[in-house]
Structures are given as C-alpha cells and as structure tokens.
Amino acid sequence: MIPLSWYLILAAALFCLGLFGVLARKNAVAILMGIELMLNAVIINLIAFWRYLKPDQVNALVFALIVFAVSAAEVAVGLALVISIYRRRGTVAADEIDLMKW
Amino acid sequence: MTPDMILFLVIALVTLAAGFMVVTTPNIVHAALWLILNLFAVAVLYVMLNAGFFAMVQVVVYIGAIAILFIFAIMLTRHAMRDSGPRFNTDWPMAAILGVALLAALIWILSRWQSFMTLPPMLTSDTDILRQLGQALVSPNAFFIPFEIASVLLVAAMIGAIYVAWGKSGGKK
Amino acid sequence: MAIETLIWFVPAPPLLAFFLILLFTNRNKALSHTIAVGAALLSFTGSMIVFWQALCVEELGKYPFESSINWLPVAKGWLAVGVLIDPLSATTLFFVGWTVLMIFIYSVGYNNYGQPAGDHDKPGLQPHGATAADEYGHTHHVPSIEPMYSRFFAFIGLFAFGMYLLVVSNNLLTVFVGWEIMGLCSYLLIGFWYAKPSARAAAIKAFITTRVGDVFMLLGIVYLYSATGTLNFRTIFSEEILRRLVETPAGFLGLSTAGLISILLFIGTVGKSAQWPLHVWLPDAMEGPTPVSAMIHAAAMVSAGVYAALRMFPLLNAEWQGHGLTPAMTVIAFIGAFTALFAAVIAVAQNDIKRVLAYSTISQLGYMIAAVGIGAYVAAAFHLVMHAFFKALLFLGSGSVIHGVEHGVLHTGEHDVDPQNMFNMGGLKDKMPVTFWTFLIGGFALSGFPLITAGFWSKDEILADAFGHGHLAVFSTLALAALLTAFYTMRQITLTFLGKPRTESAKHAQETTWTMTLPLVVLAVFSVVAGWSGIPKHFPLLGMFSSNWFHEFVGGTLLERPETVEFSFIPLLTSLVVALGGLFLGWLVYRNVPAGAEDPLKRPLGMLYTWMHNKFYFDQLYDFLFVRPVIWFAEVFTFLWMDRGLIDGILHAIAHFTGVLGSFFRQGIDAPIINGFGDLVGDSTKKAGQSLRVIQTGQVQQYMIAALIFVFGTLIFFLYSLP
C-alpha cells in the first residue's frame, strides 16, 4: 500500500520542476510546457486527495476536470499568443520580449 | 516493498526524469516528446489511483490535443527554435534555488500535517464513481454552474486563440 | 374675446412686425411693407373695436376697462402693469389708430414703392432718382425707391408700438417705457438718412434734448413712487392719496409734493412736446422723411407729451380751488402761452414748408399746454385730437407737395433747387389738385376758419375757457398767436399753391400716387367733421343741434366733471377776427411774389425779421451755453485732466506697483522657494525612478522570481508565527 505522502511529494517535485521551467527557460513554448507540468502536479494532488481522503465524494474529481479544461484553454491561448508574437517580432525568447521595460 | 510500490517508484522515476528533461533539454521538440512521456506516466499514476477515466482524459486531452498543439506551435515557430541559443535565461540559478526551496518548504509543510502518511481506504466496488461524477456535473444543486462556466471558458479560449493567432497571413489551423 | 384681453393685444402687432421685418423679411420690400401695414391695420381694428366698446359703456370714466398683471417683485408686493381704457385714452386711441394707419399707408407711396432702384442711391441717403426707359426708348428721370425701405417700416412699426403702449397703459412706468421707445425711434428715424451730416446732428439733438426732459420726468416718477408707493393712475388719483400729496410739503420753494411732482413730470412733457425752452429739436427733426415728421408731430411723440400732461391732470390741479392758479399750473400756463406766441412768430419767417409746419406744431402744442395750465382739461384734449388730425393732414400734404416738386426737379434736372423751399413753388393748385384741396382744408382747420373746420371749435373752446376763467394774459397771448397762425398758414398756402410757378420744377410738378393722396382725403374728412363733436351747447344757432358729446365723454374721465363755461361773445368774436383777419392779411401780403424775390416782410420788419428768421438765435444760445461747455467738459476736463491725468495716473501707479510687487514675488518667493520645492520633488522623484528603474527589466520571468521571493518571505514569516 502506497502512503499518500509519496504522491504528494511526487506532485511537489513535479510542481517545482515546472516552476523551474517557467522561471528559467528561454523559449516561450517551453515556459508553457512548464506550466503544463505544474498543472499536472495539481491534478495529481487532487486525485490523490480524492483517493486517500474522500473516495466517496466527487468534488476533487470535478475540480480536476475543471483544471483540465482550464489548462486546455490556457495552452490554446498561450500558444496563439506565442505564435502572434513570433509573427510580429520573429522571436519566441522570453527575455527578448521586453517591450514593456523602461 | 510490494510490487505496486515498485511500480509506483518506476513510474515516479519516469515522471520526474521526463519532467526534468522537459525543462532542461535544449531541443524544444525533444522537450515536447519528453512532455508527452511525462503525461503518459502521469496517466499511469491515475490508473494506479483507480481513476482510469482521468487517465483516459489525460491521454485524450493532453496527448491528443495539447501535445499536438505544442508541436504545432513549435513547428510554426521553428526557425526561431532552430537558432541554438542558451536554453536558459541569465538568472536560471535563482530559479533553481527557488524551485528547490519551494520543494523543501512544501515537503516541510506537508510533513507537519497529521494525515500525511494515510493509506488508501478500500474502494467499495459497487459505487460507480464515474456515474456520480457525471450526475454531479449536470445536477443543478451540485457542480452544474462550474461545469457550464468551464465550457464557456473553453469556447472563449478557442475564439480568442483563433483571433490572436490570425495574423495577416491566414489563421493558425 | 374679453375687451380687456383685446386691449392687451392692441400694441402687439407693430412690435411683431418690427421683429419680423428686421430679422427675416429685410430683403423683401413688398413683404416688409405688407407686414407693417397689416400690423397697423390689426392694431387699428383692435383700437376701433376698443373705442366702440368704450362708447357703449355708460359712465366709462367711473368704470373704465382695466386689467393688470404683476410684473416686477418689489420690496413689498408686486409692481403691477396693465392696460386702462377710459374716455381720454379711448379718444386718443381713436385718433392714434387712424393717423398711424394713414401714415403707414402713406409711407408706401412716399418711399416710392414700385419705382426702380436708384442709379447711385446709397443706404443712408435720400433716393436721388433713377433713369428709366419707356417703350419709345426715351429715358426719363423717375423717383427711385428708398434703399432702406424695409428698415423704415420696421422703425415706424416699433414707433407705433411705443405709441399704442403709451396710450393703453394704466401706469406711469409703462407710459415711460413707451415714451422712451418713441424717443429711441425718433432718434433712429430723424437720423434715418444717416449719411447726411445734418440728419445725424438733428437726430442727436432731438435725442439729447428730449433726454433732458425725460430725466426730469423719471425723477418725477421716482418721487411719485416713493411718495405714494404706486404708479397706477387710478390709485394715484384716488382722493386720499391726492390729499396726502397735497398736504405734505416738498420742502423746495415752498411747493407741495403734488406741485413738485407735477412740475417734474411737466418738464418731461416740455421735452417731448417741444415747448420752450426745449423746443429746438423739433424744427431740425424735419431732416427725417416726411411720414416721420407727421408721425412725430401729429400722431405720436408730441401728442404723447400732451397726453401725458392730460393724464396727470388730476395731479396737476390737485390743489386747485377753481380760481387762482397753483404755482405748478402757473408755470405750465405761462410756458404754454409763451411757446404758442413765440413759435408762431418764428413760423412767420420760415421758408421751408416743413419747418413752418413744425413751428406751427410747437405753437399749437403751446395752446394745449396753456389750456392744461388753466385747467381747461376738455378743451386741451379736444384740441389735441383735432390738431392731430389736421396737422397730420398738413404734414402729409406738405410731403406730397415736396414729392411733386422733387419729381419736377428730377424731370428738369435743376438740382440746385431746394424742393422744400416755398419760394421755389407756386401755382401748384392746378398741378396737384387733391393735395391742394386737402392742404387747404388742413390749413383752414389750423388757422381756425370759422364754423366748418375742426380747428375753429377746439381753438375757440380754449379761448373761451381762458376768457371764462379770467386768465386775460393767457387769453390775449393765445389770441395774438392765433392771428399769427392764420397769417403764416395763409402765407404758406399762397406761396405754395396760388400764383404763378416760380421755377421749372414747380411747373413740372405732378400729383402723387393714390397711396399718398388717399390718407390726405381721409384725414381731410376728419379734420372737418371731427370738430362737430365738440360744439358747445349754447353756441348761437348751432348749439341747439349739438350735444357737445366730446365734452360729456372726455369730461367723464375726471372725478368731478368740469362744468362748461358760460357763453360770451368776446372770445367768439376774437377768434373770428383773428382767424379771418390773419388769413386775409397773409393772402394780401403774399398773393403775388415774383420769382427770386425775397420775403416782403423782410424790409418792414428789418432786424426783427432776421431774428425771427434765425429763430431768435436759440440754437446758437444753447450752443454757447450748453453744447460748448459740455464739449469742453468732455474733451478737456474729463478726458485730458480727469481721465488721462488723474484716473490713468492712479491706474498707472497701481499697475507699476503691481508690476514691482509681482516681480518681487516671482524673483523672491516663487522661483526660489515654490519652484525650488517643486523642482526638488520632481528631481528627487526622477532620480529615484532612474535608480529604481533597473528593476523593471520587462522580463516576465524575473518579475515572477521577485514575486516568488516575496511569497517566500511571507510564507516563512507566517510559518514561524505559527504555534
């Protein structure tokens, strides 16, 4: 029997990896991938909590579903933004997209 | 050390390794592939959590839609990807430190939680959780509104994505 | 429609016409005069209806038509304005309506409606005629249409509004408003041909001179209001208010309040009715177009003066016990009588046909004022009406004559001929028959030709009153004036119509259009028949047919009906003698004056004639006494000394001081302290921003890192603050 902590630690590690990706990657697409990793970690957490704490209630599952929907939407819009930025500026490097600087 | 523990460790290893590759590999296409592998592993985790439905949804949504979108985006921005610059930006050590610190903090906080080491309760086989989920999603006194809002969000995201990506040279797909 | 409401609407149409013409129809001449005459016709109809209604009421004097509305909120309660129709105003309304309508119609012809536009006419100048080619190709010089045709009708429309307002109003305030409106219009109309310097001067002269009177009248009104707290006639003329006014002394020359107010108001009348010593503006007012002259002298302004005097009659003779005049009445009677004689004397020596009429107007007004002065209320009103008719007739007739002669001038092309000088006329009887006969009737009426003309009855009544109440001085003065009146009237008629034409222009003069002759005929009829309404009862032979309706009717205005004087033959004979004698003398002296000859009276009278001819140098006197000092005061004292020297000096000093102060503030306080502080804030902000802006790299990931570090800080803080 696997204790809950394993899943939680796994999710935490995955989340931190995604966070690192988001913070450190140059490529905007890669940043979006990092966000996907973080969302996955969240979903893992939700489902693990459902399984271990409230297996007879569907709330956690509903939340997981909504996280799915949100992540899909986020990826669609994010990638569209990346593509249009690429169209306009010819780059997808996050640190070159700094028009908002002083 | 039961087999499922071994299985879990293997899967977790795959997951973390794939995730690490995702955030570190210089080739962005490989990163996408590692992401797919990572997603698969996560789907297997769902299966191990008796959430086969979510495993399937994971595969359909993430691999069938999101990963494909990623690869599309990568290919549409390919020769920006081709220029082999540094994979990280200048202050990646700070990011690494932050990540590790966050992990430590999370683990520390979790370890202070009393039900940290709980074991999974036995699933009563007669309860079809999927049926409950479906009914909860459409029953007005449960999660009907969030469900609808999520669908609206999806539609809005679709329209917005098409609009944003619709440059002077045609649409995205 | 209730009669009171109708009264409200009587003055409205001309005002409406004024605005309509001025604002909209200024371009379209036909539409303009249609609107104006239509408005006059409306007012005329209204006033006739009102007059008829007034006739149908018994004891109108006690129960007049009156309605008023609250207009101005004053300290306590409201200042009410309203309309009042009592016998006096009804009668005035009657002749005002007729004369105004006639003058409007006349104006159409006088301003050459239907003629071509002038060759070189300019706005502000009289039309100089145009060349028109007939079907045979011959070019004729024909009169040209007035360039400012529409404007003329707008002005006389406003003028008519003022007159109607003055007549129907029931309180001194609106009377004064109408009064001033007429003053403005007289200014505008006398200066109608503003390109002529003489017209400009005359306009200014008329305006200023009448202002002098108006100021005093305003003083009187204010005094009256402060004394009684009301301006409504019937309230003022109530017993107790009059008694209070009489009993409270004014503390000025021992006059009572009533007396002082009367004199102040009367000065206004003097100004308006051109009594001596404020008579000088009226002859110069002849610079305006002839309908204007008629308007001013017959229908409107001067009558307005007398009308106001009659209106205030109960106040004037408030403290009068029947015989022995009050100081106010003495002044009035004296000025009236003197003006009558004085103006008549001047009139004898004038050559300009319109000036003669102007002076005769002054003297006739003198008659009325004198009548008012001696308390002959009904006689004054009677003469006012009659005079209005025949003087309007005379003026319009003279205008017609001038027009005919101008036509002749245009025809012959001798432009040095003054078409208004009687010595350039003569023999027009055959050229312009209608004008001649109507003018003759008017002249006889003016000179009081016995029994048939209206002037005879009115003038005779005044004389009878003067004699009957034993004011022999007034009586003799008026009689002498009557003699002179008859004389110069006959002189005018003879010089103008009888004898031989003295110039080519006179030869080629021709009768004017129907729009000008029709009013002449109508007015002629009135100036004959109107007089029969006032034949005294016990006049020999005729008296038994007469009911002396006018006396009954107008006399009813007053609270105690004035009794008619008992008949005596002396005034009757006097008037007969002076009228016929004057006429005969005039014909005798001027029956055959050859062309280019000078006035036959010149040699016998000698020095006196020159004085008369120059109006006793009153203009020069006023010029020396008032105009020059005022000009000096204005240009030297006020402008140079006061304005330039004192006020500007003070102002410049203040300005300089302010400049110094301002520069001190700028240099000493503003720049170093306030600006310094502001700049300090600004610079420090900028420096801070420059030193801080390195944080804003524009790279979202660094932002996220910063945010996360902060989150960690808070997280750790809270975790350590946990138990």
Next chain:
Amino acid sequence: MALLSDPVIFIANWIENLLLGWGLAPLLVTIIMDLLGAGIISVAMLLLVVILIVLERKLIGRLQGRFGPNRVGPYGLLQTIPDMIKIFTKEYITPQGADIFIYNLAPIMATSAVLLLWAVIPYAPRVVGSDINVGVLYLVAVGALGTLAILLAGFSSNNKYALLGAFRTVAQMISYEVPMVLALLVPVILARSMGVNEIVNAQYVWYVILAPLATLILFITAMAEVGRAPFDLLEAESEIVAGFHIEYSGLKFGFFYVAEFLHAFTISGVIVAMFFGGWRGPGAETYPILGFIYFMIKTFLIYFGTIWVRGSLPRVRIDQLLGFGWKILVPVALTLVIFTAVAEKMMFLMAATVIVRILVHLVINLLLVLVLIVIFRAQEARRPLRKPVAEPRTVALGRHSVPPESPSA
C-alpha cells in the same frame, strides 16, 4: 468440448492454473497473462496484415477492371511474401539533419497505436484484452497516438513534403476526431456505458438499426482517420510526393504500411463492435467460438466496404475535406447526439418498449437524413456549375469515334 466451444478462455485458464501451480504470485501471474495476451494479439494482428494486403490488392484490381497480383502462388495469393522479403532486405536511409530518435520512434508509435486499439475490443464473449469502463475514451485516446506518430514522422524526417503531409494529416485527423467522438457517443448513450464490452453486451438489437446515421458518420470519419481514399491526402502523390513517410525506407516504411492496413481493419472492428453487435450472433453465447467467427465475418465485410469505397471514389481536395468535416459532419453529429440523448431519456422515463424505442430512433435518424438531403440540394442549387475547361476528346481512334480534326484542316 469446452476447448472447441471456447478455446481462448480454456487455454487461458489452463496456462494460468499452470503458472499458479508453479507457485508464482497472483499479481505476477496476472501481469504475465496480460503480457502474453498482448503479445499474442499483436503477433496475430501483424500476421493478419499479410492476408489483408493480398485481399486489398486483389479487390482493388477487380474493382478497377484488372487482375491485380497473379503471379506468385495460386492466384497470386502469396504475392506478399516476396514483398515482405524485399522490404526486410532494403537499406535503411536516414536523411541528413533528421532527428534520429524521433525518426526511429515514429513508425513504432504508428504501429503500436493501431495495435493498442485491440486491447479493448471484445472478439468473443468474455474474450477481451482489458474490460475497462472507459473503453470508448480509450479508443479515442489511442487514435490520438496515431496522429502523434504521423506528426513526429513528418517532422523528424527533415523534409518539407513530409512536414506538409504531416500537417495535412493532423489537420484532417483533428477535424474528423470531433464528429467521430460524437458518433461514438451515440452507442454510449444507448448502452448507458462507456465500456466497449458493455456496449456489445447491450446490443440485443444492433445499434445500426437504432442509429444508422451515427453508423454512417463513424464509417466516414473512420476512413478519414485512417487516411484511406477518398481521404488519403496525407499521401497525395500528386501534391506532396509521398506524404509523411517519404523519407522512410525498408522496414520503417513497412511499419507505416502495416499500420495503415491494420488501422483500416481495426476501425472496421471498432465499427462492428459499436454498431453491428460485435460478436453477437445466433448461438454465440453458448459457443463463443461462433462469436469470434461472427465478429471476423462482420469485420471483413466492413473492411470490404472500405476497400470498395477506396476503389470507387476519387480523392477530395483538402478544403473540401475540412469543409465537409466541419460544416456538415460536426453539426449533424451534434444534432444526432442531442436528439438521441433527449429521446433516450424520455423513453427511459416513460419505460417504452423495445419496439417503440427502435421506431423513435429510426424516425429521428430518417428525419435528420431528410434534412441533410434538403440542405445538400440547396447547396447544390446555390453553387454555380463550373464550366469544363475543355471538351472531352477521344484520344485513341475507336470504331465509332470521329477522327480528331487537325488544326491545319
């Protein structure tokens, strides 16, 4: 007897008991059994492809008025053997600048994606790879894998035609996945379950009768998914030389080749399981071997239908393809799902009999078909006829054909 009536289960139980007898842990035994079953199924399917290839080539030949392979073996039935040998012995060409890992991964993914489909399709009563309760979703998910494989292949082989083909494929597949999922929802609604096994078990009446329109849609979309004619744009030789697998050679190409054929067959199997009652047939419960036979027969019939379509219809343009998918199939499928769901719910509430249920669903489908036909007519009427570029002329002189006029004469 049991062996004859139900060989698969019999053998499975035997081996399982044998292993347990060796004293292995039950979990380990299950794992071994699963692996064994998976291996058997994969091998069987890959061998089945041999038959499929011959069958298809012969049928296409017939449909096109020629003989097809007829040299090797009786009737050329063994034609595939030399082909296989040839393909095995070909050289592996790896284009320069190709992404080796992905380049090699793609064919394996393509084949395995097809093989994975068989994990949830029941061949016979109680004979199913794994009876998961979200089988339909599993089918869709694995279909996504195939898409991914093609995309990777096109991308990794560093060839613009390959990339174009991949893009086309992905666009086509993603467009047609939507109506396919909707069409798959209809049997799910009817059977009130997402498990393929339950759906098959619930088909006392074949769902093709209850939902013919859904069947048609699934058929069309399945062909599009597979990428067979008339939807074989991913390998439109006239436009993009050979599509995504232009750079592949030897066995790697063979993988794609096999994958395509097998995919078509698999989809037929899915259609059968969804709408044609799967293994259902007279006596199938008692003799499961019959069920297997029924299933194969039905599947081959459907497969024959696909071949027939492929042989008969020309290839469509890409815009026609996408327009048809998005403007017609998606709305129709959506309407159908809604109507079916509502009708099903109502009849469930009023406890209607089977006959009424069938009739109502039939009426709904027919109505939709009618509306569809009306819409088609309207569009046809609105679209202007394209005038032909040139008059068709007989090139060869036939007996009745006039001689072509020469420009000089």
